[in-house]
Amino acid sequence: MDKLRLDKWLWAARFFKTRSLAKAAVEGGKVKVDGDRPKVSKEIAVGMMLTIRRGFDEQEVEVLALSDQRRGAPEAALLYQETDASLKLRSEDAALRKANAGEIHTEGRPNKKQRRQIHRFVRKVVDEG
Template sequence: MDKVRLDRFLWASRFYKTRSLSTDACKRNWISVNDLTAKPSKEVRIGDIIKIKKSSHYRSIKIIVLLNKRVGASKVEDYIEDITSPEEIEKEREHNQNRKLFNLSTSHKGRPSKKQRRDLEEFLYHGGED
């Protein structure tokens, strides 16, 4: 095996949960191989450099061993080499930190509980009557 489809490799190396998600990423031009945008059917080889666009940064990897079947998350590092620049790693760290802060601040969404509703009614309708 000296070449594998790009979408299959991205799925097998756990960059995407499903093969259809990796196919969609290729179709949206989020993936480039050796600095050229690539279709899902592009065949990748050992030594190719894949650049993956994430929401806030780019991730760059170099293929060490080709994958045809999905492997465990702990074994992925045996097949690829992460060559992402330190600036991009810092962008990813900042993005993840901001996401955590945002998720903490928006934890009160949805309908209020019965107690919260009663407290709101008390405040809004009966708060000014003293």
């Protein structure tokens, strides 16, 4: 197998649970092939670099093998290799998210005075912009 559709490979490599989710991600610009935004039917080959964004994480992987069959996770991991820079960046981002997780505190719903301030601010921004 020399070439394979991008959505099928993403599904087989277990980046997405279904081909339709893989298709939606490609159409939504969450997947790039060699830095370009591809179509779903783009044929990928061994050696291509993919950038895949899922949630907060962005992975940069090199295609090592092609498969159109979805297999277990250990076998799917053999289809690609994540770059060292991507691994390092993802671990740093995860550590930052974990460190900042407890800092989001809200005092509940805004009271009447705070709502008026919000409405004034929004009107001011809309009128200026």
